[in-house]
Amino acid sequence: MRRLASAVVATLLTLTTLAACSDEPAPDTRWQPRPGLAWQWQLDGKVDPSVDVPVYDIDGFENTADDVARLHRDGRKVICYVNVGAWEDFRPDRRAFPRSVLGKPNGWHGERWLDIRRLALLRPLMERRFDMCRDKGFDAVEPDLVEGYGNDTGFPLTARDQLRYNRMIAAIAHERGLAVGLKNDLAQIPHLLDDFDFAVNEECAQYDECALLEPFISAGKAVFHVEYAQPTARFCPTARKLRLSSMRKNPELDTWRRPC
Template identity: 35%
Template structure:
């Protein structure tokens, strides 16, 4: 059965777990903890998930819209799958070295993400937090010309794989596609809706008793 995350659920997120002990993770506030699945896989620390799951719901983060060249599955992407280098939309001169947008229509990309979701289930995650599903935003200049309907369909595809594996899924940012995916997601993760004065867009989510986990940097 797919876990549910009611509106108002207290949570915490680990943005960088280097140097953070398992004990500190267990002691994090909230009933829910969001942690980077690929970091745990890269560091052979996936056992952390089952330990955390004894007292919390564990949301497992990964990028579903980019290729990070340091990941163990980076070589599974083909040259045709890889788009432009990622840049900070708030500061176009700032880039993220080694990270590129990917073609979310690609069957190969979708198979890579399916494998990641299956690993999330295998290692004990309660849910997934797939990032970078807003490549339709012109600020991002990902090298593709896909409109938001393509990304909405992609999120719904990921949601179907998650559901098949009894995992919840959240929508990361991508506020424009909430109406197209809300029925298939269990929560949202948002960055800086207070700063951007966008939090009211989540009203349909909270009215449906779905959590909106907010991060303000």
């Protein structure tokens, strides 16, 4: 909405003051991974630091501050994997989740979808998880299962519910100085590109969806991509053309990798 010049000046001064008082760091103080960075994704147990790549994505609960510090000493950036869309019965904070937010099993052992409409209940739980990532020294967060609205969760979730929740998750990360990646959720990339610092994708080549990730690349933001079934000869030419950070992994995400 256009306003008189004096009103515009007053508004800008107010916004400048509010920005100076904000707890959220300026965007350029966060790590911003650029397209083409090689990476390792290991969620199966404690990290093996022997892979010579600049980025590691590892489980936030199963790895310690010392593990993160060791990777930093080797010149790595480290992403903290955290499940934000499902309850896990094997996590130390499992009892903090009210039963009212637990939905149907999601197909992974010990996991149930969360009712992401319940922001007031879930926000403090996710804040504590992201506090853990920050306190262990991680540079970024990979929030998993941020597309529950497209699944049979047991709740009538909508695309709008998912956008609201995903933006909350991104804000929680940014308030702690952490970069944050959008995991899959390809349909909502046009709405969430400005909220997320990079993307993490599984099997876009398998489903002929990799072109949908191009907005991240055009914005100078990395796309960390894996395939599980396709051989590298089939997806790597496209991945190189699109400047994706691509590799083949075992579905259990152990240490094995075959990069493009």
